[in-house]
Each structure stands twice: as structure tokens, then as C-alpha cells.
Amino acid sequence: MKPTLLETRDLCVAYGRVEAIHKVSIRIRQGEIVTVIGPNGAGKTTLLSALMGLLPARGEISYQGQPTSRSTAVDALVGRGLVLVPEKRELFGSMSVADNLLLGAFARHRRGARDHAKTMDEVFAIFPRLAERRTQEAGTLSGGERQMLAMGRALMAKPTLLMLDEPSLGLAPLIVREIFRIVQQLKAMGVSILLVEQNARAALQVADYGYVLENGSVALENDARSLLDDPRVIESYLGLGGSHSIAA
Amino acid sequence: MNASVALILVQDGVTNGAIYALLSLALVLVFAVTRVIFIPQGEFVAYGALSMAAVSAGFLPPTMWLVVTLGIAVALVESVAALREGAAARLPMIILKNAALPILALVAVRYLPLKTLAYPLQIAVALLFVVPLGPQIYRLAFQPVAEATVLLLLIVSVAVHFVLLGLGLYFFGAEGGRTPAFSDGGFNLGSSYIQFQTLWIVGIAAVLIAGLALFFEHSIYGKALRATAINRTGARLMGISADLAGKLCFTLAALVGAFSGILIAPITTVYYDTGFLIGLKGFVGAIVGGLASYPLAAAGAILVGLLESYSSFYASAYKEVIVFTLIIPVLLWRSLTTHHVDDEEH
Structure with missing residues (x-):
């Protein structure tokens, strides 16, 4: 059996007094x-x-075996x-596709990684459309392209x-x-x-x-x-x- | 008015305008990233000028005690936060970075022959004990309320302004300070005399503005600041923390403010409370750009400089009134021509 990557136990989230999530336990394996x-x-x-x-949130969340406090x-x-592609995409509308992607690598950059050009080529291999649009502003993309950019930007972080x-x-x-x-x-x-x-x-x-x-x-x-x-x-x-x- | 008077006024207006432009860019940056209207910007101008005056007279910049004190305060606050998260391993680094480093710098500078130091090194020493105040103030005053409304942030900003004003009086005294020019003399251009210092001001302001532009266009940290201004949630999800972005732009704002003060100290006597008006004029420039556009803010600031120099010629008693009245037509024009458009439609 593959090792567990993320696990929640009895997770509860409330907005004010309204509970939106009640005792949710899920597990994701590698x-x-x-x-x-x-x-x-x-x-x-x-x-x-x-x-x-x-x-x-209340309850337990553990990621890679460590509780996320x-x-x-x-x-x-x-x-x-751990990288999230949100429903609303949350792109940087007035910045270029390439800059959006680069910022996906920000957390890795902070930890000393400098291979962003190579990572970006890998993302372009998965999403050739983004390579065509690399200098275009993110706000001008079509809906499908925006989703691709949001996913590509997340992949720049080399997510686990x-x-x-x-x-x-x-x-x-x-x-x-x-x-x-x-x-x-x-x-x-x-x-x-x-x-x-x-x-x-x-x-x-x-x-x-x-x-x-x-x-x-x-x-x-x-x-x-x-x-x-x-x-x-x-x-x-x-x-x-x-x-x-x-x-x- | 003849041509030579007009030229002198233009020279004067552009010189002051260049300083206002620098300040307006810093104000736009701070507001776009943190939503703070940075009233204390002007205090950094005064601190920069007066610290430079102290250093060039052979004294240590008095603000170094403030930097050390705030450094210790930041170290305490960060340590408590780290302990609450159960991350005691981070304590040595926190204490080293925030408290030990300023003390080391202070000790090192004590043994420097300040008075005979080369001019650029004197500038570096003056900046060393003013610029750190930017991130320190962000950490202590703004980071704890970073999610608050713009109004609350403005109130905190006003409070910080008054605190710094009082501390300025305490550290530098009520007498003004003036420093020697970067290079003495000047030259005749047609019928008017141009001081070298004005060229220095305009030149260095232009270089700083170009440097800021390069930083925002080409470095990943500059892009991260822009991204935070465009979409805070998106930036957060990329691991660009609001704390880091805030600290970074307060550092830039402090640097720009202090450097502006060092630039103007040779041509005007700066008092502990001089900075406020200068900062406000930068703010008028920033308003022309809607607190959002950098080129418009810079252009607006130059306009403020020119308006100021011409109105001091025609109606010197109403100089400030005329400059600040500019806000009203500008706000009218902006509210009539700009529509609020959401950055992204969903």
C-alpha cells in the first residue's frame, strides 16, 4: 500500500456560527x-x-506525516x-503569461531553486498553447487558456x-x-x-x-x-x- | 516675466518635482501592495537629510538607537510568534537578523572616521540607520493589522507619522540641518545659472526611477510585488506571503524617502518637520495617478513641482494653497473618467 500524503481527521470548518464542513475525514495516498x-x-x-x-479549521490535518498547525x-x-489551483483561477490579469508562470516558481525561488527556464519549458511541453501565448497578458486569454495557465502556474511550483x-x-x-x-x-x-x-x-x-x-x-x-x-x-x-x- | 525668470522657475520646479516623483512612486507602491496610505513617507525624507547632516559633521546618526531598539522589539515579537508555533529552532536566526545585526552595525560604525569618509560612504552610513526603520515599522505597526480596512490602516499610518515626528524632534533637535553639495558650483546656460546640485538631484532621481522600473519589470521579487497588488489571493497561493511583500515595499519606500532627503539637504535647510509637506506633495502627485499608475504619478509630481515654483513667483503667500487645491480638479477629472472595472470577471 502506498504511503499516505495527506490526511484529515474530523475536520470542521465554520463561517461564523454556520458549519460548512462537519467531521470530514479523507486520505490521499502518494x-x-x-x-x-x-x-x-x-x-x-x-x-x-x-x-x-x-x-x-478544527480537527486534524496532516501533510507528509506532519500536522499542519x-x-x-x-x-x-x-x-x-502543496499547491492549490482555485476555482476562480486567480491569475495576474495585467501580467504576461510568462510572468504568471514565473511567479508560480516563487516559493521554490525563495528556497534557492534557479531552474525556472527549464521548468517553464516542461510546462510548455504539457500546455503548448501557453507557449504560443507567452507574451500575451493573462487577462486576454480565453476560458480554457486561463485554466491551462492556472494549472501551468501551479506546476511551476513542482507540486507534490x-x-x-x-x-x-x-x-x-x-x-x-x-x-x-x-x-x-x-x-x-x-x-x-x-x-x-x-x-x-x-x-x-x-x-x-x-x-x-x-x-x-x-x-x-x-x-x-x-x-x-x-x-x-x-x-x-x-x-x-x-x-x-x-x-x- | 522674462525668459530667464521662466527658466529659473522651470529649473526649480523640475528639481522639486523630481523629488516629489520619487516619493509619489513609493506611495503608489506601498498603497498598491499593502493598501496603506503611507503618511510617514515625509519623515523618512527628514530623517535621511538630518542623519546625513549628522554624519557629514562627524557624528553618528542619532536614529541608530531607534533602529537598535526597534530591532530588539521586532526580535521579541517574532520570537513570541515562533514559540507559539512551536518553532523554537528559528529563534537564533530571528535574534541574529533583527537584534544582533543592528548592534553589530552600530559597533562597526563607531570606529569609522565619519568626518573624513568619502561622500558616498557617508551616504551609505546615513542610509544604514534610517532605511531599516521601514521594515521594522511595517512589522510592528502594520503587519498585525494587515487585513484591516483601508481606513484603519490610514489611522495607524497617521499615528506612526506623529510618533516619528516626535522622535525626530527628540533625536535631531529643533534646529535644521544642511549638508555640503555633492559638487560645488554650476554653469551658465544662456542667461541662467544652473547649480550642479540640481543636476545631481534630477539625475539621481531619474536613475532611481529607472532602477525601480527595472526592478519591477525584470526581477522575480519586483514581479511578486506587482502580482500582490494585482491579485492578493493569487499571490498568496503562489507562496508570496503578504508579510514579505509588505516588508519589501516598506524597505523600498524608506530607501526612496531617505535618499530624497539626502538629495535635497544641500539645497534647502531640512527641519525635523519639513518632511511632512514634501511627502504630502508627493501624495498629490500619486493622486494624479489614482494611487495606481506609476508613470501618471511621476508626471503628476513633476506638475506639482512646476505649479509650486510658478505659484511661488506669482502668489507666494498662496503657494501651498494652490498646490493642494490641485487635488480637487484632479479628483473630479478622475471620478468622471475612470470606471471601476474588476480585474477579472468570473
Whole structure:
């Protein structure tokens, strides 16, 4: 069995008095793609924000076997290879594609790495479109290109665990397929991935393991292949009609 | 007015404008990255000038005690934070960087023959005990409230201004200071006489501005500061911590302010409270650029310099009134022509 990379135990996150996530326990092993699926408002983005140290949380989070305490700064986690591609992409709109990518390597630069040109070539090999657009301002890119830039920028940090928040959101089907193909390619390159998606079928098809998050709690978890065949998942997330929740 | 008077006023206006331009760039930088309206900018001008005056008279810059004291305070605050995180291993580095280094510098400078030191080295000594105040003040006064509203940050900024003003009076006394020119003399250009010092001011200001531009365009740290100004969340996710960005731009602002003071000390007597007005005029320039555009801020600052020199000729009693009244039409023009556009649509 592969070693555990990231693990949460009874993780709770509250906005004021409203609990957005309640006692969530998940585990990601090295080299795996793990997906968290679930409807809007289930707490998926909140979960990622808490893992990244952007939100205060109760419960335990351990990354690479060490607990990430409440005070662990985001930049320290990025330096240890935990990188988040947020749902809103959060690009530097008035800076060039190349500069956006370069800043992805900032945490490594602080730790003495100077191989940014080589890393950028590797990113361009994965996303040839970005190479064509390297001098263009990030704000002028199309939706698909923006997602590619956000992922490319995260890859500049040479992540150990890459967390993707809704990478297919708002993109044309052809580009969605391309993004998921790249997710698989990254796994083959040894990057572990935590994939949060509403597009449950596509996510489960590339993932090794899956969690279904509903109303802030894990409603169901299993191997991705078993979830694809699970009638409850089919009815709620893969089928055409049903909008019942699993827990209900 | 004849041509030679006009030329003198232009010379005067551009010289002052160059200083205002430097300050306005620092103000824009600090605001864009940290959202702090940096009122104490002017105090750095006065501290720089008066420290230089002390050094060139053969005394140690009195602000060194402030640098050492704040250094110890920063070391304490950082140590407490490190202990709370259970990172005791970082303590030696924290104490060395923040407290031991200023004390070592102080000891080293004590044995320097300050009075006979070459001019550039005197400048270096003066800067050595003023510039560190920038990051120290950020760490102690602004970092703990970095997420607060712009208004609260402004209030803290005003408070820091008054503290530095009082400390300035304590350290430097009420008498003004003046330093020898970088090089004496001047030359005749047509019918007007141009001092070498004004060339130094405009020249060094231009070099500093070009240096800042290079820093922001080509170094990864400069780009990181720009990125923080564009998208704070995005920058944070790339591991560009707000603390680091804040410290970096306060260092730059302190450097720019102190250097401006050193530049003007040979042509005007600087008092402990002279800096405030100079800083405010840089602020007017920055407002022309909407606290966001560097080239517009610099151009606005030159405009302020020219307006000041011409109004001191035509209506010297109303010089300051005219300069600061400029804000009103500028704000009107800006509010009518700029629409607020979100950086990214989602």
C-alpha cells in the first residue's frame, strides 16, 4: 500500500456560527488521483481552502506525516509542495503569461531553486498553447487558456500534491476532455492530485478513489470504479433525472 | 516675466518635482501592495537629510538607537510568534537578523572616521540607520493589522507619522540641518545659472526611477510585488506571503524617502518637520495617478513641482494653497473618467 500524503481527521470548518464542513475525514495516498464530488454548496471549496491553510479549521490535518498547525502559513505549505489551483483561477490579469508562470516558481525561488527556464519549458511541453501565448497578458486569454495557465502556474511550483478546484467549470466539452487528459498525464508524471469536481462522471473516470460530499459531510466513499457503478451515485450524479441526495 | 525668470522657475520646479516623483512612486507602491496610505513617507525624507547632516559633521546618526531598539522589539515579537508555533529552532536566526545585526552595525560604525569618509560612504552610513526603520515599522505597526480596512490602516499610518515626528524632534533637535553639495558650483546656460546640485538631484532621481522600473519589470521579487497588488489571493497561493511583500515595499519606500532627503539637504535647510509637506506633495502627485499608475504619478509630481515654483513667483503667500487645491480638479477629472472595472470577471 502506498504511503499516505495527506490526511484529515474530523475536520470542521465554520463561517461564523454556520458549519460548512462537519467531521470530514479523507486520505490521499502518494501517486493517486482522489476526487471529491458533490452538489453546489456541499463544502468542496471550503474543504480545499482549509487544507491550504486559508481558513481556520478544527480537527486534524496532516501533510507528509506532519500536522499542519493552525498557524502554518500558506507560503510554508506551498514550499512543501502543496499547491492549490482555485476555482476562480486567480491569475495576474495585467501580467504576461510568462510572468504568471514565473511567479508560480516563487516559493521554490525563495528556497534557492534557479531552474525556472527549464521548468517553464516542461510546462510548455504539457500546455503548448501557453507557449504560443507567452507574451500575451493573462487577462486576454480565453476560458480554457486561463485554466491551462492556472494549472501551468501551479506546476511551476513542482507540486507534490496538486489540488484542483473545479478545473472544468465553464469550459467547452472539448477543452474539458483536454484538461482531464492532462490530469491523467500529471499522475503519470508522479504528481498526486486532489480533484474537486461537479462533473462527477469525468472525475470518477480518471480518479483512483472518490468521496461524495453532501451538506458538509462525507456521504459515501469508495474506489472510483465502484462509485461509477454505485446505483446511488448513478441516480444522483451520473443519471439524467434524479436529484435525490444519497444521505436522505 | 522674462525668459530667464521662466527658466529659473522651470529649473526649480523640475528639481522639486523630481523629488516629489520619487516619493509619489513609493506611495503608489506601498498603497498598491499593502493598501496603506503611507503618511510617514515625509519623515523618512527628514530623517535621511538630518542623519546625513549628522554624519557629514562627524557624528553618528542619532536614529541608530531607534533602529537598535526597534530591532530588539521586532526580535521579541517574532520570537513570541515562533514559540507559539512551536518553532523554537528559528529563534537564533530571528535574534541574529533583527537584534544582533543592528548592534553589530552600530559597533562597526563607531570606529569609522565619519568626518573624513568619502561622500558616498557617508551616504551609505546615513542610509544604514534610517532605511531599516521601514521594515521594522511595517512589522510592528502594520503587519498585525494587515487585513484591516483601508481606513484603519490610514489611522495607524497617521499615528506612526506623529510618533516619528516626535522622535525626530527628540533625536535631531529643533534646529535644521544642511549638508555640503555633492559638487560645488554650476554653469551658465544662456542667461541662467544652473547649480550642479540640481543636476545631481534630477539625475539621481531619474536613475532611481529607472532602477525601480527595472526592478519591477525584470526581477522575480519586483514581479511578486506587482502580482500582490494585482491579485492578493493569487499571490498568496503562489507562496508570496503578504508579510514579505509588505516588508519589501516598506524597505523600498524608506530607501526612496531617505535618499530624497539626502538629495535635497544641500539645497534647502531640512527641519525635523519639513518632511511632512514634501511627502504630502508627493501624495498629490500619486493622486494624479489614482494611487495606481506609476508613470501618471511621476508626471503628476513633476506638475506639482512646476505649479509650486510658478505659484511661488506669482502668489507666494498662496503657494501651498494652490498646490493642494490641485487635488480637487484632479479628483473630479478622475471620478468622471475612470470606471471601476474588476480585474477579472468570473
